[in-house]
Amino acid sequence: MAGHSQFKNIMHRKGAQDAKRARMFAKIIREITVSARSGLPDPAANPRLRAAVAAAREANMPRDTIERAIKKATGAAGGEDYAEVRYEGYGPAGVAVIVEALTDNRNRTASDVRSAFSKHGGALGETNSVSFLFSRLGVVRYPASAASEDGMLEAAIEAGADNVESGPDGHEVTTSVDSFFAVRDALESRFGVPESAKLDWRPTTTVTLDEEKAGALMKLLDVLEDNDDVQSVYANFDIPDSVLQKMSA
Structure with a gap:
């Protein structure tokens, strides 16, 4: 298994399911907060907020929780003010790691991330210290039922996408950063709101x-x-299936 996307579901983890669900909701609510403040509070007119709401629904977040998060973000009080921060470093065996966070306290988050690296055989580096080992691109995902393979490929090419991979698990459309928003909007107008749409x-x-x-x-x-402040983690590792089987046994 390759670590080419946000690390999750690598191994089955027991217990604390409610706590993990709560952490997931907290991370999504932060994204909704930042998205609602970055544009109009209407998902129909704010693509980033629309994507955040789609992620919330995919995680089975209650509708009233989503609506409260949007109202809180755009209300008079405003709630917390989150900043987007990226950390880079090396983990065990020289694996490059990129961490994206939304935080209301940069010092706390930087300290927590640095401590995590140092305690687990890694080292936090400077910005851009490992990003040269990655490509930044846009990724739009749809379920397999959204379109046939040919239908998705045709639509993606017309929209200006770079590549499409389709299979039983769905369709993954990749684009350049510059084309991401145009491709996402074109596909959304044809197939509806995607399962996810983000820069990767x-x-x-x-x-x-x-x-x-x-x-x-x-x-x-x-x-x-x-970590509650961390939204996404990316790493350039590959674990052979034989090793995964031993680890999950």
Whole structure:
């Protein structure tokens, strides 16, 4: 399994499901907050907010919770003021790691991220210290039922996308950063709101890990993902299926 997207569901984790669900909701609500403040509070007129609401629905967040988050973000009180921050560093075995966060306290988040790296065999670096090992691109995902493979491919090409991969799990359309919003809007007008639409980091090279190194890296990624301020984690690792089977046994 390659670490080419946000790290999650690599291994089955037991217990604390309610706490994990609450953390997921908190992260989505932060994105809704930032999205609502970055444009109009109407999802129909604010693409980023529309994507955040779609993510909330995919996570089965109650409608009233979504509406309260939007109202709080745009109300007189305004709630917390979140800043978007990116951290970069190396994990165990020299795996490059990018961490994206939304925080209302940069010092706290930087300290937490730095501590996670240092305690789990890694080192936090400067901005752009590892991003050169990744490509920045737009990714739009639809369920397989949204269109046939040919239908999605045709629509994506017309919209200006770079690539389409279709299979039983759905369609993944990738674009350049410059074309992302135009492609997303064109596909949305044809197939409806996507399952997800976001800018992504994809590694250009990967580090293959054995069981020991994979276990060490998983601990770091777990800690980072469990941090309330962290929205996404990307890493350029590859774990062979044989190693995954041993780790999940």
